[in-house]
Amino acid sequence: MGKLFLVASFISLLMADCEPNIENDKRVIIKGEIVDSQANPIQAIEVTSSVEEYVLGKTMSNADGSFEMVAPESYDQSFLIAINVDAENNYTSAKIYRDEDEIGRPKIYDLGVVTLRPTSNFTLTTTRNSTTSDHINVQINYLATSCVYDFNNGLQEDPSQCYEENYISETTNEINSNLDLQLEVIRDIPLQITYQIDEEPATTIEVTPNQQNFMYEIFY
Template identity: 25%
Template sequence: MAKFKGLLLLFILFLLQCEVPFENNARLLIKGQIVDENNQPISNSQINVFVRRDENFLYNSDPSNEDSGVLLGGTTSDIDGTFSLITLLGKDEDFVIEVYGGEDFSKYMYRTNTETYIPDDYLIDLETISLPKKAFFEFNIIRSSPAGTELQYNFNYTSIPCLEVYEDGVLNEVETACYKQMNRGRFLDDERPDASGDFLSFLGANVIFTYSINDQPEVVEVLTIDDINFEFNFNY
């Protein structure tokens, strides 16, 4: 019997720990507008508000997946891309607003700590959120020159999605990871003369391709992604 009471007490404590505290039943107004890379509105975008949300869900393309976190509320954007949502003010270090424009678009996440910060006038205005169309950049690098020819190459590109972290209403640039610049490259020689691969960026983005053959001066090319399935072939 004592063992049963102990287990019951542990279960009650677990429930209390899982309960999300709220700020005197206060409400937040969250609003903004969602547009694409051409500044055109995106309608029917899903906007969800969570507490205790795992940061990894920035990369999850399914907004209905609520296995991690407590959903406080949600809405969709109007035909002009605008939205407004009234939700409870959950007190949590991971208060998250997720904006999901669909499979074709990038994803946006706003995160702040509502345990230490209450937004002015109980308002979070995300203003204009740009969700560019996703694009896959595929590359194939083939050696057509004689054996012994070596190549050093690098792609500099803009990654998606976008996570913005705010502290007391101010953007934390250190923790923010929004459309970061990434690099991908390697050295090719007789052991490995060819290379292929792909990465995810967005439509209209520039990719900087830099290469050097046999330690000659670097050559720089600017490649603009003009198709959602962009293919780049290079022979050296």
């Protein structure tokens, strides 16, 4: 019986160590305004505060782009404020972390104006219509659709994690002679596409998705 009690106590301690530090009896205010790159307000954008997988608060932006919510406080280092976290509604996303070394733990998070950029659903397809070409390799260089900020009496953009350069590379084979690549990218920002057919010299082109849904096709 004593051994079972010790095991149960040990498991309880492990679970307590794993749980995030949430102060349910303390509250913080999170507020700001969401606009697009033309300074127009954006409505119905989700804003959440969370610790790890625990959502502490959730709200939506109003018709004038403003939002405000009251949520439990957390002293956990993973405390996160996320705006449009999944880059939905055809806009980019923003993630805000607390710079505790500089400001401690504020009671009011006034984010000010947060700018989201419009996105495009980009699709690149390749179609084989040659009897002599064997395969094609395609690489797309693009910018990611999220930006990370530190909160230090206002938002401080983290240059190393804001709309980072990214790429995807795929090659056809005997089973799949065509490619269908789909990406969410920042609208009106050029993409660099490099493709190589068999052992021929690589070709690089620039494509600018300027619509909500944008398709580009390569024949080989």
